[in-house]
Amino acid sequence: MSRKILVTSALPYANGAIHLGHLVEYVQTDIWVRFQRLQGNEVYYFCADDTHGTPIMIAARNRGITPEQLVNQIRKEHFEDLTAFQVEFDNFYSTNTPENRALSEEIYLKAKEKGHIHKKSLNQLFCIHDDMFLPDRFVRGTCPKCGATDQYGDSCEVCSSTYRPEELKDSRCSICGNPPVEKESEHIFFQLADFQQFLEEWLKTPNRVDEGVRKKMHEWIDQGLRHWDISRDGPYFGFAIPGETNKFFYVWLDAPIGYMASSLNFFRKTGKDDLFDAFWRSEENEVYHFIGKDIVYFHTLFWPALLSAGDFRTPTSVFVHGFLTVNGEKMSKSRGTFVRASTYLKHMDPECLRYFYATRLGPALDDLDLNTEDFVQRYNSDVVGNIANLFSRLVSGIASKLEFRLSSELSKEGKVLFDRVAQKKQAIVSCYENRQYAKAIREIQSLSDEVNRFITEKEPWKQIKTDAEAARQTVTDAINAAMALALYLKPVLPVLSGGVEELLALETPLRFDTDLRPLAFGHEIRPYRHLAGRIEKKAFDAMFDEERIEAEANASEKKSASSKSEKAANSPKQGKSGKKENAGKGMEDQATEGIITIDDLTKVELRVGQIVSAELIEGADRLLRIQLDVGEENPRNVIAGIRSAYAPEELKDLKVVCVSNLKPRKMKFGTSEAMLLATGKNDSLTLFVPHRNAVPGDRLG
16 A cells, blocks of 8 residues: 655755755655655655745845845746756745745644743844844854854854854854844744653654654753744744734744645645645654754754644654765865855766765765765766666667567576566665665665676677677676666666666656566667766866855955945944034045046936846847836836846846936947946846835936
8 A cells, every 4th residue: 555655855045056965955855755656655745945034135135126036036046956956846835925824824823822922022132233133043153052153143053052142152243243232122932841741752753753863852852942932023024923013933933834835835736635634634644854954953843843733743754864075074165165056067967966975875864975086986887887888788789789679588597687686676675765875876786786797707799799699688688687777776866767768668667666577578679878978077176166266256245345344334423413423533544536526426317217128138148138217208228237146037127226328338239228337246246226216217316
């Protein structure tokens, strides 16, 4: 009887690109999901972008777009990157959705009704310079528990401890770098301590979490569970808390609920509404979360308690993996080893990464090291030299001279080989089920070595010169055994295995839930098509160089911007009279170069414009063609070098500031009739955006 399984991966945050560290989890999850589907189980794989919080709000503001526009753009990029690595979601959704709002409110109101919510006034960090309360992720400082420096305001990446931002030592605002002050604010708390007994019982269930995680959870529980602050003050991009004024749900409340929202959206649009309750309100089916060890606390304490408060079931198991290192060191932007998925895809096949990760992944919490030399050697040896070469030798070298037709049956030796390979299926199934991918790969490579030895001993390249039928028999025996290897690798290398299925002209795809049978009487296979190619270490060198150069450029721009911000933050403040305090101090030292007169200034005509449309220009990597409404009868044509920072679709209807009285400039791609005002460079470039009440044609000045 097939199982019904719901699987999730942790939600990527919508303020940055997918990188190789993220992909450890998505590849690990996808391998398991593919395996379960090949077992005949009914499996649903859900994820979403985590879209709320101050970082999203600030990033959108800096780019001159709305938070909604930003998260929609990032979600599209995340989905494209992940699917390029053959990660097959049933639904990749967003936490900024009606389903997530409704579920978040439902769980909160039930928790409140049951008495698990209370309010408390407390001192919160406030940045005077930026005039806002600082969320925990916008405060950096020294961990109060282990002393690690440059840690976030809610949890330590070194010791995994959680704390309040006010407990940080040497804290500073992440936006401007100034020390914050404390200011009183009323907050809403979820009483996590109410669930201590529930969580202790929950942990007793076998296979709930790995033993290492279980021990860590008991440490936290034994220390006493603290009430959880689930509110943030506005301004904040997120869901407003029902019945409150200017209070919003903390992102860690609605983020895990995003798993549920993604599934609800999918089940509704596919006409399977009943499955939502079947998975989330009933224990009869299975729910699994794959996460990294940095978010264990949230998923194994806070999340089960929240689900219980909302009358939902808890996960069957939470599978936790370690971090990724590169060449034995933490991923580094300065060294170029902080590689984005999109950068990797320019230089190497995604299946190479899937395979290498599989050779290193198991159920334990161990970190995974991407050693580039080992990566290249392992893939070239195992996949190219062993698996792909096996099919190449048989099909290109021999079968092509035998009309691609196999023998009518296996020889006695061939049957022994086939049975030995087929009998390993259950052991490999067990490895995949228990997420022992590295062990599965070792088993598969051992079998591959055996098939290759069989071919070497038979020497079909010699047989075909004197006995074509003997050569045909060798090909038949070896091809059937190799077919099983393609099945065993299918969860890890779906493209390569699919190529083998096509090569062998299989009527039905290979699956784990059907018996392995030799190919039928006189079966005809197809001509060989490329399955895998060798890789070189220089591909990694190119990746690292690309990332390092970009990181250096970004760091330089950030340093320049930070210097300007610091000068602005420390500039003389205006007193009540409107005059700058200490304004006369040091005036004689001010530079006079580049000073213009009022007459010069009045020559420049700055007007508000509204973008009617924007489109890519073929052959121009940096430019966009824009139709700009500046309050005239017809919109103006503008050629703008902003493609690195803005997608055409996110510019429509955006209000901007332009120099409207520049002489039209003839360019290769057309005439530009105005110039947009912006700051920054490349992908950090930001257009100037006027007040929302401004209308096209308004003059600045």
